[in-house]
Amino acid sequence: DQQVKQNSPSLSVQEGRISILNCDYTNSMFDYFLWYKKYPAEGPTFLISISSIKDKNEDGRFTVFLNKSAKHLSLHIVPSQPGDSAVYFCAARYNFNKFYFGSGTKLNVKP
């Protein structure tokens, strides 16, 4: 059931630079896409979402881009901070019954 894929298990970025995390999906019926941030031994924390009818959503340092034709979304963090170091999960839903999660990308922001 790999409907949401994150192909990069890890990413290392220098503080102050841009972090770009990528996600691909297969189901064109998804209506919302979300990014969650997760620290070890904690639950996923909601970060930002985007509706399938939009192509961009911005919230402070975080911007999510959606390319429906490519079935691809990305999360941009600018500027990256050491506190952003965590595992980032892409998720998608097409009804209320289930959120599909990617396998996660571990972001390391180096001071």
Added chain:
Amino acid sequence: EPEVTQTPSHQVTQMGQEVILRCVPISNHLYFYWYRQILGQKVEFLVSFYNNEISEKSEIFDDQFSVERPDGSNFTLKIRSTKLEDSAMYFCASLGQGNTEAFFGQGTRLTVV
């Protein structure tokens, strides 16, 4: 800020024993979920629950698993006869009507020995 709370934070149990993981979703939320994450692996969907019944369940959610909303506030996951491979972090989540994102609890670490 409203949050999803889970108890206990850590549960150690012997193989074959029954465990009940407890969750208090956000008040007024209508959709409830259990997910789990085996160490180092992806977050896996187990089950969703709406209107006092299961909406959807995964292949993982076999006859050993059950969920219940015994009152207006708690949402529980029961594993009847635990196996070693049930060791994982179990996350409860809830979603409000009209909301986009599900809110997750801090998780219960289940260790089966």
